[in-house]
Amino acid sequence: MSGLGDRVPLDLVAYERQVLSGGCFICSFLAGEAGFEHELLLDDGAHVAFLSRYPTLAGYTLVVPRRHVEDVVRDLTPEDYLSLQAVVHRVARAVGEVVRPERTYLLSLGSMQGNAHVHWHVAPLPPGVPYERQQYHALMAENGVLPCTPEQFAELGARIRAVLAHD
Template identity: 70%
Template sequence: MTPFDATAYEERVRAGCFVCAFLTGEPGYEHELLYDDGDHVAFLSRYPTLPGYALVVPRRHVTDVIRDLSPSEYLGLQAVVHRVARALNAVVPTERTYVLSLGSMQGNSHIHWHVAPLPPGVPYSRQQYHALMHENGVLSQSTAEIAALGAAIRAALSDLE
């Protein structure tokens, strides 16, 4: 694990929408794209705490899951979350898959689902929120490792079609 600068991260996410910046190709906001159906995208977390940690988002800037999504839009997004989780489980050894939506109107306002595969054998005291907290550090991964993981997940996603 590599130490994580939470202060710099907070400044970054409060400065603008990281999801929209990624989707428009803004420099410094690159992520490894896993899935894109035109309405939703999935990509690897830039700051993963677990191997294969991914985010699933609607393409359009949506800030409230209840007010901004119709029931059918919500269910469509959840179908993508489920599909990405299945692909991650096919690629990354997983004891349990965490799926949760976090964010705030004050930062990270674009709704997004975290899909985080917990590896087998993690002690209970390091599971659940502990496993997701950046304050405990983030994984060190090379660009080549990220690209290889992304390719494996994309292949698993295509096998699910």
């Protein structure tokens, strides 16, 4: 897994069909359902972090509350929100220590129509990416995803978990 040049197309029609017709992918992952496996980085009992299955950037990680919540403002108390943000920060620092990005994008995306479970994206932009390929361009699966083998996910996950274990 390296910069932006190694991307391969993602079947966006199939992805959208899966998201709109299936249940919550995060809850399915947390329940251990087949087909929803992700490389787990952290589970503190209240929050979970895992590598994205469709990374547009090396080290692309999702951080989620363990319980199913759909609105980051209405469904989280200020204490819950700050606790989640502390985990986002901790995970982003660990990811950054491993992949050494030029900048780390942090954002919450999703839709009530699909991917409704609150989740934060930790998206590490590698150094040297031309400006026109940064920001939204770097995040969009429409521009392709990095081809990653299970072994590559496992190796990267192990490196990030090692940093998390020592902070």
